[in-house]
Amino acid sequence: MRFTTRDTLFDRLAARPLFMCGFRPFFLATAGYAVILLSIWLGFLAWGLGVPAVSGGPTVWHAYELMFGFGLAAVAGFLLTAVPEFTGTPALGRRVALGMVLLWAAARLAFWLSGTLGVVGEALAAVLNLGFLGALIALVAPRLWHDPERRHLAFLWGLGAMWLALAGFHADALGGLYPMRWVKVGVGVMMVLIVVALSRISMRIVNDALDAERLRRDGAAARRHGEDDDLPDYRARPPRRNLAIFGVALYTAVEFVLPGSVIAGWVALAAAAAVLNLLNDWHVGRALLSRWALMLYVVYWLMAAGYALSGLALLGVPVAPSAGLHLLTIGAMGVSIFGVLCIAGRTHAGHKLDMRSWVLLAAVGLVAAALARAASGLPGLPIAGLQAVSVAAWVVAYALAARYLGAVFLAPRPDSGTGCEEVLEEASPP
Known part of the structure; x- marks a missing residue:
């Protein structure tokens, strides 16, 4: 690409492959920030190293950045690319991608310095x-709203709810109140966004796995003289999905209004049951054991287990409330975001899905991180050791993602595509 003397530094930077699509800088930032954020937290847990001073203390900094820093970076990368595709509208462009990621980085820096700068820092x-x-x-609301079928408005409602949670957090922080309750609201909204997003992604992934299984069965049937082994298509059915969303939203609201109550405990168990009911759509046989389908399937198990443990804790079972919460954040959120980075990130950058062993290693590491962190809330188990193992496993998993996916996001497309479309032809391995 040629530059002229009238091009600004912003234009020259935006012209790099990293800013070809919105997902590229945000997915790279997601993976890199996951490593930075949890490495700092590991230093705090293991050696007492300092973390940025913010209203509410170290735990609030950790929870806020995990949800509104790491989590929203992934959401932004996904929606800046997916919404134009879903609505059949033009891509948002390089300048938007660069401007948004710079705004995200400025917001991270401002929050890190908020405790040091006092009220001015909190306001900034x-x-x-x-x-x-x-x-x-x-950026996305007009496209979602003006889409003739309006099939994707759930993303808009989710973003609006997340904005309210973020506003509530900062209102409490500015008012001198402990703001963690709003982070928990953000967790609930994130779970809803995950259910909505995975319903779209799973339609492609599970049906691809079923197609591969049909080919395998066709060959086996031919060898058995024509035995019929036909498999039905997978459908993410709205009634089950909507029930799961309702259950998660109801628990989030009840826990906010009646924190620590028995009522919230029973609603949490109902939310877990609703998520498990959603999995009835996924029972497609051997095809479910393919790496991508299984990864997404595990997300829902972690989500259901998170709400189940939260409910049991509220009903008096001797387990720390943080056990269920971390199955939702470290587990359901961490694994789902990793899956989206690997699936949407590679295919929309012009690459086939990565079948190398690092993907499985990282995915298993994230599940292990969630289970270890949840186990640290059970009586009689070594809290500090399990927490350190959890954080270390998370850091290694996302370091692998930053290494192998970063090379994809920083480079031009290897196929004949010129934008954010999925891979157009067989590409050479990176």
Whole structure:
């Protein structure tokens, strides 16, 4: 690409392959920030190293950045690319991708410094973080709303709810209140967004796995003289999905209004049952054992287990409330985001899905991180050791993602594509 003397540094930077599509810088930032954030947290847990001073203390900094820093980076990368595809509208462009990731980075820096700068820092962090999410909503809302079928408005409602959770957090922080309750609201909204997003992605992944299984069975049937082994298509049915969304949203609301109550405990168990009911659509036989389908399937198990443990804790079972919460964040959120980075990130960058062993190693590491962190909340188990193992496993998993996916996001497409479309032809391995 040629540059002229009138091109600004911003233009020259935006012209790099990293900013070809919105998912590229945000997915790279997601993986890299996961490593940075949890490495700092490991230093705090294991050696007492300092973390940024924010309103509410170290745990609030960790939870906020995991949800509204790491989590929203992944959401932004997904929606900046998926919404134009879903609505049949033009890509948002390089300048938007660069501008949004710079705004995200500025919001991260502002929150890190918010405790040091006092009220001014708190206000700046609020403006930049709310401004980032508000800008994302402004970019995707017209496309989602004006789509003739309006099949994807759930993303817009989810983003609006997340903005309210973020606004509530900063209002509490500015008012001198402990703001963790709003992070928990953000967790609930994130679970809803995960269910909505995975319903779209799973239609492609599970049906691809079924196609591969049909080919295998066709060959086996031919050898058995024509035995019929036909398999039905997979469908993510709205009634089950909507029930799961309702259950998660209801628990989030009840826990916010009646924190620590027995009522919230029973609603949490109902939410777990609703998520497990959603899995009835997934029982497609051997095809479910393919790596991508199984990875997405595990997300729902982690989500259901997270709500189940949360409910049991509220009903008096001797387990720390944080056990269920971390199955949702480290587990369901961590594994689903990793899956989206691997699936949507590679295919929309012009690459076939990566079948190398590092993907399985990282996915298993994230599941192990969630289970170890949840186990640290059970009585009689070594809390510090399990927490350190959990954080270390998470860091290794996302370091692998940053290494192998970063090379994809920083490079031009290897196929004949010129934008954000899926892979157009067989590409050479990276």
